[in-house]
Amino acid sequence: xxxxxxxxxxxxxxxxxxxxAPDEISHLALDIGGTLIKLVYFSRNDSWSVDDKGAxxxxxxxxxxxxxxxxxxxxxxxxxxxxxxxxxKVNECLEFIRSKKLLxxxxxxxxxxxxDKNVIKATGGGAYKFADLFKENLGLNLDKEDEMDxxxxxxxxxxxxxxxxxxxxxxxxxxxxxxxxxxxYPYLLVNIGSGVSMLKVDGDGKFERVSGxxxxxxxxxxxxxxxxxxxxxxxxxxxSHQGNNRVIDMLVGDIYGGMDxxxxxxxxxxxxxxxxxxxxxxxxxxxxxxxxxxxSLLRMISNNIGQISYLNALRFGLKRIFFGGxxxxxxxxxxxxxxxxxxxxxxxxxxxxxLRHEGFLGALGAFMSYEKNNYDGxxxxxxxxxxxxxxxxxxxxxxxxxxxxxxxxxxxxxxxxTT
Amino acid sequence: xxxxxxxxxxxxxxxxxxxxAPDEISHLALDIGGTLIKLVYFSRNDSWSVDDKGAxxxxxxxxxxxxxxxxxxxxxxxxxxxxxxxxxKVNECLEFIRSKKLLxxxxxxxxxxxxDKNVIKATGGGAYKFADLFKENLGLNLDKEDEMDxxxxxxxxxxxxxxxxxxxxxxxxxxxxxxxxxxxYPYLLVNIGSGVSMLKVDGDGKFERVSGxxxxxxxxxxxxxxxxxxxxxxxxxxxSHQGNNRVIDMLVGDIYGGMDxxxxxxxxxxxxxxxxxxxxxxxxxxxxxxxxxxxSLLRMISNNIGQISYLNALRFGLKRIFFGGxxxxxxxxxxxxxxxxxxxxxxxxxxxxxLRHEGFLGALGAFMSYEKNNYDGxxxxxxxxxxxxxxxxxxxxxxxxxxxxxxxxxxxxxxxxTT
Numbered sequence: 001x002x003x004x005x006x007x008x009x010x011x012x013x014x015x016x017x018x019x020x021a022p023d024e025i026s027h028l029a030l031d032i033g034g035t036l037i038k039l040v041y042f043s044r045n046d047s048w049s050v051d052d053k054g055a056x057x058x059x060x061x062x063x064x065x066x067x068x069x070x071x072x073x074x075x076x077x078x079x080x081x082x083x084x085x086x087x088x089k090v091n092e093c094l095e096f097i098r099s100k101k102l103l104x105x106x107x108x109x110x111x112x113x114x115x116d117k118n119v120i121k122a123t124g125g126g127a128y129k130f131a132d133l134f135k136e137n138l139g140l141n142l143d144k145e146d147e148m149d150x151x152x153x154x155x156x157x158x159x160x161x162x163x164x165x166x167x168x169x170x171x172x173x174x175x176x177x178x179x180x181x182x183x184x185y186p187y188l189l190v191n192i193g194s195g196v197s198m199l200k201v202d203g204d205g206k207f208e209r210v211s212g213x214x215x216x217x218x219x220x221x222x223x224x225x226x227x228x229x230x231x232x233x234x235x236x237x238x239x240s241h242q243g244n245n246r247v248i249d250m251l252v253g254d255i256y257g258g259m260d261x262x263x264x265x266x267x268x269x270x271x272x273x274x275x276x277x278x279x280x281x282x283x284x285x286x287x288x289x290x291x292x293x294x295x296s297l298l299r300m301i302s303n304n305i306g307q308i309s310y311l312n313a314l315r316f317g318l319k320r321i322f323f324g325g326x327x328x329x330x331x332x333x334x335x336x337x338x339x340x341x342x343x344x345x346x347x348x349x350x351x352x353x354x355l356r357h358e359g360f361l362g363a364l365g366a367f368m369s370y371e372k373n374n375y376d377g378x379x380x381x382x383x384x385x386x387x388x389x390x391x392x393x394x395x396x397x398x399x400x401x402x403x404x405x406x407x408x409x410x411x412x413x414x415x416x417x418t419t
Numbered sequence: 420x421x422x423x424x425x426x427x428x429x430x431x432x433x434x435x436x437x438x439x440a441p442d443e444i445s446h447l448a449l450d451i452g453g454t455l456i457k458l459v460y461f462s463r464n465d466s467w468s469v470d471d472k473g474a475x476x477x478x479x480x481x482x483x484x485x486x487x488x489x490x491x492x493x494x495x496x497x498x499x500x501x502x503x504x505x506x507x508k509v510n511e512c513l514e515f516i517r518s519k520k521l522l523x524x525x526x527x528x529x530x531x532x533x534x535d536k537n538v539i540k541a542t543g544g545g546a547y548k549f550a551d552l553f554k555e556n557l558g559l560n561l562d563k564e565d566e567m568d569x570x571x572x573x574x575x576x577x578x579x580x581x582x583x584x585x586x587x588x589x590x591x592x593x594x595x596x597x598x599x600x601x602x603x604y605p606y607l608l609v610n611i612g613s614g615v616s617m618l619k620v621d622g623d624g625k626f627e628r629v630s631g632x633x634x635x636x637x638x639x640x641x642x643x644x645x646x647x648x649x650x651x652x653x654x655x656x657x658x659s660h661q662g663n664n665r666v667i668d669m670l671v672g673d674i675y676g677g678m679d680x681x682x683x684x685x686x687x688x689x690x691x692x693x694x695x696x697x698x699x700x701x702x703x704x705x706x707x708x709x710x711x712x713x714x715s716l717l718r719m720i721s722n723n724i725g726q727i728s729y730l731n732a733l734r735f736g737l738k739r740i741f742f743g744g745x746x747x748x749x750x751x752x753x754x755x756x757x758x759x760x761x762x763x764x765x766x767x768x769x770x771x772x773x774l775r776h777e778g779f780l781g782a783l784g785a786f787m788s789y790e791k792n793n794y795d796g797x798x799x800x801x802x803x804x805x806x807x808x809x810x811x812x813x814x815x816x817x818x819x820x821x822x823x824x825x826x827x828x829x830x831x832x833x834x835x836x837t838t
Contacts, residue, residue, distance in 0.1 A: 033674065034669050034673065034674040034691060034692055034695055035692075035695070035698055088698070088699060124674070125671070125673075125674030125675035125676065125678075125680070126674065126676075128675050128676045128678055129674065129675060129676030129677075130676075131676075146682060147680075148682075148683060193692075194669055194674070194691060194692035194695045194698075195669070195690075195691040195692040195695070209683045211726075211730075211764070213723065213726065214668070214689075214690040214691060214692055214693045214719065214722065215634075215693055215719060215723055216692050216695075217692070218669050218691070218692030218693075218694065218695030218698060219692055219693045219694045219695065219719070221695075221697075221698045222667070222669075222692070222693075222694035222695050222696065222697030222698050223642075223693075223694045223697065225697055225698060226646060226694070226697050226703075226704040226707070226712075227645060227646070227704075229703070248641070249633070250453050250613055250614070250637050250641075252544070254453065254544075255452065255453040255543070255544030255545065255548065255613070256544035256547050256548060257544065257545075257547045257548030257549075257550075258548075259544075259547055261544070261566075263565060263567075264567065264628045270633075271614075271633040272453060272613060272614040272633060272637070273453060273454075273612075273613035273614040273633055273635050273636070273637030273638055273641070274633045274634055274637075274638045274641075274642075275637065275638045275641035275642045275645070276453055276454070276613045276614070276635075276637030276638065276640075276641050277641065278640075278641030278642065278644055278645050279454055279507070279613075279637060279640045279641045279644060280507060284645075284648070285645040285646075288645075293645075300633065300634060300638070303633065304632065304634055304723065307630075307632065307727065308726065308727060308730065311630075311727065311730040311731065311734065312730065314734060315730065315733060315734065345630070
């Protein structure tokens with residue numbers, strides 16, 4: 001599967017912009033969280049192009065051009081790429097950026113002040129914490145964007161611009177949700193990183209951080225490492241997939257001698273107390289299978305996030321809850337547990353929705369923020385949104401095709417064309 | 420400190436009731452939870468008596484008498500006692516009951532059917548799970564009362580009948596709260612046992628279980644045992660008192676290079692991710708002090724319960740949140756964290772309140788339920804409530820004095836007198 005949304009490199013009339021050579025990389029943006037560094041960048045990709053009927057053209061054809069506000073732009077095709085690194089291995093990230101020859105900046109307009117050339121957009125706490133490190137190692141200045149602004153901007157972009165971005169997940173069934181762009185707001189955005197932020201989103205740039213919880217992805221990974229000696233987050237997730245939480249969780253049936261507590265709708269299989277069976281004197285940590293411990297932990301944290309999210313959605317009368325952040329990683333059991341929690345606590349009234357690019361909301365938001373500073377060369381945000389939300393535009397307006405799905409290599413193909 | 424509320428043994432006109440000898444025990448009631456068995460019983464205590472002016476009389480004086488509905492009752496003084504056992508050591512509880520010579524029942528009216536003689540009131544899931552065990556070992560039938568009914572009945576009793584029962588705890592300051600009995604309802608009752616139940620209480624017997632969480636006392640003790648190898652819940656609590664959670668929790672300042680995230684009111688010392696620092700590759704479980712682990716765990720769970728409680732109070736517009744259950748155990752740091760969480764999430768609008776007899780709500784409720792079945796010999800519930808809530812009663816009505824505080828030996832002294 002391959003999704004195409006819009007990316008554009010502007011070639012202004014004064015000829016000032018340096019065109020990107022194929023596969024050259026630009027506009028790198030970072031989201032440096034407590035656990036992970038998320039990285040988004042654009043590369044021109046000449047291997048295909050799409051005409052105004054959506055048909056692919058062979059590599060090497062003359063580029064189409066875009067007219068907008070009396071300016072004439074070449075249409076360039078490319079991809080938005082995604083990458084991630086562990087924050088404790090920040091040096092690997094530095095090395096990656098160095099290898100991409102981005103030393104002279106995310107912004108390459110030759111008329112920009114020298115200082116701008118060495119600027120890359122960054123968000124997350126690490127944009128502050130590691131500012132000196134990036135400066136000293138790569139000569140790059142991190143231009144800091146607010147973390148919550150970026151999350152919202154990234155989520156809004158994805159929800160409007162990328163086809164089949166949002167989906168529900170329940171009982172092993174993934175179902176894509178058709179988002180009506182005119183009925184998107186308000187929604188609750190739950191970003192599960194090391195910690196969890198919950199944002200009530202009312203529009204572009206209009207939002208409020210209404211809640212959060214300190215029991216998040218960092219808790220799963222931190223506690224999980226201590227309890228299972230796993231070496232990576234993914235290993236821990238994989239382990240949890242094979243486990244049985246009933247070995248270690250205290251269920252309603254364990255307290256009620258196998259019975260339901262039906263008066264209050266609590267089935268015998270409902271978890272009464274996460275890790276509650278571990279109070280037994282007879283067993284030490286070593287006596288439990290790491291798989292079971294990992295599963296209990298994942299279920300405890302997913303369920304808790306689902307519950308707190310629902311309570312906040314309820315508080316503000318929000319119909320939709322979108323879950324993002326790297327904790328999820330498309331992991332079936334995680335999504336299933338969050339969905340079940342939202343369904344359970346809302347008595348079926350609310351549904352959890354997930355985002356295919358869940359982990360990159362903040363980084364995408366930082367990437368979009370190049371535009372607002374009037375750096376040349378990146379109009380992807382505005383263009384994509386205009387086009388994807390307004391099929392009726394015509395004449396000298398810019399339109400974009402959105403077709404297909406995200407491919408597995410974690411990049412989004414981009415194209416823009418005129419009518 | 421010593422609190423006296425009302426207990427009474429009725430000596431009916433037909434002379435049918437057998438009076439209790441001093442220190443004899445009656446009306447034992449149980450709350451058998453997933454982690455702990457809580458036990459409440461009444462014993463006559465002749466060591467003091469109080470006349471209608473509230474003055475103490477020496478032991479052995481003739482008992483005062485109470486007139487009510489043309490019946491004449493001797494006033495007996497006694498105490499309500501509290502005890503607890505770990506559920507996994509249920510045999511210790513059986514032995515304790517055997518030693519108290521309660522084999523012939525919580526109810527001792529000699530005219531009661533034989534089956535009633537061997538009945539004790541019990542609530543909690545264990546009343547189902549261990550019914551056969553009690554029958555086989557002690558010949559006792561457990562008369563099952565609904566767990567939530569009992570919690571509410573116990574809490575209402577304490578809030579109305581016992582002086583200085585409720586208090587706030589913040590910054591190391593305990594402050595008793597004067598409860599206006601006419602303005603008690605509605606309130607949110609949060610009972611933190613192995614799991615957590617949240618009840619919206621609207622009156623005597625009028626309530627709804629609105630929420631709960633599976634992250635409760637069983638989680639603290641279960642995870643705590645696995646992580647620290649502590650041998651008891653109290654040891655784990657004690658350990659947490661000496662720890663520093665900042666060693667293992669990821670704070671906002673850890674992500675933001677020591678800075679606050681002030682735009683959204685997050686101080687650098689706010690926990691961003693519980694156990695989030697444990698993602699570091701360099702440390703194993705053994706490299707952390709158990710004290711620090713215990714403290715992080717306590718803080719994570721207390722904070723989470725405080726937050727979910729507040730969100731539910733908010734949902735129903737409840738001004739008061741009372742926290743009970745054995746998780747708290749009067750532990751300063753636990754209460755402080757719950758209070759801080761409620762204060763933080765409510766932006767100072769709501770206050771957490773605690774109950775001195777926090778752990779025995781369910782058991783007290785089961786104890787009170789003897790009355791509703793018209794077993795003879797126990798009118799403590801009704802009488803206490805009448806008296807403590809109605810200072811204007813006179814003539815043939817029954818009044819009670821409430822003076823002093825709870826003593827440390829976990830029993831409540833009781834007295835009733837006439838006007």
